[in-house]
Amino acid sequence: MPTILIVEDNEASRDALARRLQRRDFSVLTAVDGHDAVARAREARPDLILMDLGMPGMDGWDATAHLKADPLTGHIPIIVLSAHAMPNHRHQALAAGGDDFDSKPVQFERLLEKIERLLLAASGVRPPAA
Amino acid sequence: MSALHLSEPASIAARADQLFAEHQRDIHTRTDRLFASLMVLQWVAGIVFAVWVSPLAWFGTVSRVHAHVWAAIFLGGAICLFPALLAILRAGDASTRYTIAVAQMLMGALLIHLTGGRIETHFHVFGSLAFLAFYRDWRVLVPATVVVALDHLLRGMLWPQSVYGVLVASQWRWLEHAAWVVFEDVFLFVSCLRSVEEMKETAIRTAALEHEVRTRQQAEQEASMTAAALRITQQQAEEATQAKSEFLASMSHELRTPLNAIILYSELLQEEAVDAKRLDTLPDLKRINSAGNHLLELINGILDLSKIEAGKMTLSVEEFPVATLVHQVVDTVRPLVEQHGNRVVVHCDEVGMMRADLMKTRQILLNLLGNAAKFTRAGTITVGVRRMSEAIAFTVADTGIGMTAEQTATIFDPFTQADVATSRRYGGTGLGLAIVSRFCVLMAGAVSVQSERGVGSCFTVRLPIDVAAIVDAAILEPAAVPAA
Numbered sequence: 346m347p348t349i350l351i352v353e354d355n356e357a358s359r360d361a362l363a364r365r366l367q368r369r370d371f372s373v374l375t376a377v378d379g380h381d382a383v384a385r386a387r388e389a390r391p392d393l394i395l396m397d398l399g400m401p402g403m404d405g406w407d408a409t410a411h412l413k414a415d416p417l418t419g420h421i422p423i424i425v426l427s428a429h430a431m432p433n434h435r436h437q438a439l440a441a442g443g444d445d446f447d448s449k450p451v452q453f454e455r456l457l458e459k460i461e462r463l464l465l466a467a468s469g470v471r472p473p474a475a
Numbered sequence: 476m477s478a479l480h481l482s483e484p485a486s487i488a489a490r491a492d493q494l495f496a497e498h499q500r501d502i503h504t505r506t507d508r509l510f511a512s513l514m515v516l517q518w519v520a521g522i523v524f525a526v527w528v529s530p531l532a533w534f535g536t537v538s539r540v541h542a543h544v545w546a547a548i549f550l551g552g553a554i555c556l557f558p559a560l561l562a563i564l565r566a567g568d569a570s571t572r573y574t575i576a577v578a579q580m581l582m583g584a585l586l587i588h589l590t591g592g593r594i595e596t597h598f599h600v601f602g603s604l605a606f607l608a609f610y611r612d613w614r615v616l617v618p619a620t621v622v623v624a625l626d627h628l629l630r631g632m633l634w635p636q637s638v639y640g641v642l643v644a645s646q647w648r649w650l651e652h653a654a655w656v657v658f659e660d661v662f663l664f665v666s667c668l669r670s671v672e673e674m675k676e677t678a679i680r681t682a683a684l685e686h687e688v689r690t691r692q693q694a695e696q697e698a699s700m701t702a703a704a705l706r707i708t709q710q711q712a713e714e715a716t717q718a719k720s721e722f723l724a725s726m727s728h729e730l731r732t733p734l735n736a737i738i739l740y741s742e743l744l745q746e747e748a749v750d751a752k753r754l755d756t757l758p759d760l761k762r763i764n765s766a767g768n769h770l771l772e773l774i775n776g777i778l779d780l781s782k783i784e785a786g787k788m789t790l791s792v793e794e795f796p797v798a799t800l801v802h803q804v805v806d807t808v809r810p811l812v813e814q815h816g817n818r819v820v821v822h823c824d825e826v827g828m829m830r831a832d833l834m835k836t837r838q839i840l841l842n843l844l845g846n847a848a849k850f851t852r853a854g855t856i857t858v859g860v861r862r863m864s865e866a867i868a869f870t871v872a873d874t875g876i877g878m879t880a881e882q883t884a885t886i887f888d889p890f891t892q893a894d895v896a897t898s899r900r901y902g903g904t905g906l907g908l909a910i911v912s913r914f915c916v917l918m919a920g921a922v923s924v925q926s927e928r929g930v931g932s933c934f935t936v937r938l939p940i941d942v943a944a945i946v947d948a949a950i951l952e953p954a955a956v957p958a959a
Contacts, residue, residue: 355732361739368746399728428731429724450735450771453742 347464348372350391352382352408353426354400358449362395365453379403383411386418393464395456398427398438406441413442422463426451487682495678499611499671504567506609510575511562513606517582518555521547525589543589554581572607576615579603580622584630584638592640597652601659608663611670616660624653716784723781727774734774738767776906780889783913790832790917791952792943797826797867800833801860804840808848816853817873819844823860829867831942835914839922842907843871843934851875854931866920867940872933878926886924887912911936919945 349371353359363373374389376382378400386394394412398405405425412418425438428449438446445459525547558578561571583599590596600623607615627649630638639648741764748756782788801823812819829836840858847856854874861868878886889909908922911934915922920938939945 355736357736358732358739361736361743365739365743365746368743428728428735449731450738450767453739 346370346372347392348374348389349460350374350376350382350385350389350394352376352379352394352400352405353397354378355397358397362451369457379405379408379411382408383415383418386412386421387415390418391421392467393460394421394423396423396425396443398425398429406438409438409441409443420467422467424456424459424463426456483686487679487686490682490685491675491679494681495675498674498678500567502609502611503572507562507566507571507575509609510579510606511559514555514559514562514575514578514582517586518551521551521582521586521589524586528590546585547589550585551582554578554585572610572612572615573618576607576619577622579607580619580626583623584626588630588637592636592638594640600656604656604659604663608667611667611674613664613667616663616667620653620656620660623656624649627652720781720784720787723777727778730770730774734767734771738764738771741767773906776910779910780906780913783917786950788913788917789950789952790942790946791834792830793833794828794830795833797829797860797862798823800837801840801858801869804837804844805858808841808844811845812848812856815848815851817848817851817856819856819858821858823858826860826862826867829938829940829942830944831918831938832914835918836938839911839914839936840869840871842911843869843936846907846934847871847873847875847932850932862940863937865940866937869936869938870933871936872931874931877928877930877932878924879928883924883926887922917946917950918942 349366351359351363351366351373353362353375354377359375359377363375366373374385374391376385380403382394382396383403385391396405396409400408403411405427409423409425412421412423422444423442424445424447425441425443426447426449427438444463447456447459522544525541525543529541529543555578558571558575561568561574565571580600580603583596583603586599587593587596604616604619607619627638631649635648741760745757745760745764748754748760779788801821805819805821809819844856844858851873852875856874857870857872859868859870859872861870887908889906912922915936915938918938919942920936922934922936924932924934926932943951
């Protein structure tokens, strides 16, 4: 059962997305900001991370860059989710090291497709031994 | 400005008079200075001449200085020094040049006397008259001529050899000398009058030129001020558009966050209701979900419009087969069309390829077909595509409710559905056609509508076959990188 870490500061969005993923048989972890995300990812090594961009403290851009630079978490695919619909935000998100981008409000079925595709691609890559 | 125009000739004439007067005074002053030097020179020359020419006077064995030498010193000094002083202290005054004229002629008379009435010395008179004409004032010649005539008359009567030498003197010889002087005067008068005339013309031309230069400078100054004001206004307008666009982008972001929760929860609750077999709540949950999606459409539409207005909308041009696109779009909207008992007919043969922004062309057709489906009940929606020499023409015709002429006039403006009741009955964001119109313009095309109330509407969109060849290259996106 793949584990997904949801990084999202908005409680309702976090809860709704977590419950919908759980209904699709994913194991879900949550983090409320960038610092929390980095700590949870290092400790639990999820199979995939859904990363919000605009967050207090460490934002999604910084957290993505941190995670991608860390040998413990660098292999974990990250899908950046943002309520910014401007094309430059998409570019920025991908430049920060995100593997894919989707906009909010989330179209759940489309997001699921992206998750499945990244998990499949990552399945060949084994995480380094802890 | 207008007051200045009215008094234009008067102001030029006044300025010309002023320039002329300045020029005249300048000439008078400079000529006065020349005469000041000449006076001193003549005085000294007279003395030297007297000393050189005059024999020593002998009274028995005693020699004395000749009376002519004393005359040259004292009489010459009396004649020359006063006008020389005037020329220095009161240069330019009329009285100065009249005094100089008289003095110059008296000096001539003295020199003629000192040379024993030599006829050659009379040339001094003619030279002096010519020199006086430097003043370009014919009036100066009058006292000079009078002095010469009187001098010749009186000395000719009382002391002829002083003026005519030892040659045979005649009673009327003074008149002959005076006549020659007048003969020269005539030329000098004419010369003076002509040069004054020329000076006046020059002054008028200069004044007119000055006026023209001033007018032009004023016009240039005004033009540059207008241009500066225009630049500021334009900058303000751009800043306002930018601020509005930024506000909309940030508002769109703020609205999306709660909307995300609304849509996710309504879908979650639907799934849970199905699992729990609580099917009675499903319709309400679907309404929440559809309202949330409607709100999302609105936000996206507003964002699109603000991007177009802020000039941030770009085109991603690619080549695609037109018929394929049309059939895809028709298939997408078919459920919506058939929902109200409508049928859809497509006329699209052999239209080939076009180069345009595929997503935006699709959006245009989706919006038009969506509208047609929305406002038609148990009717027909006809989609036509024709290839013309430079453009592809798409028509979407329906047999729906139609519009009045007033309604068609504003139908492409944002938030102007035909009327409020329509909006309530048929739904829609009121942004669809505004976006269609702006996308068409962005791709150097156009959209138009023909409609009749109760009969139906027909929208026609014309897009260039090769959009990239026509639109400004600045709004074209760089060629898309193929997906990895």
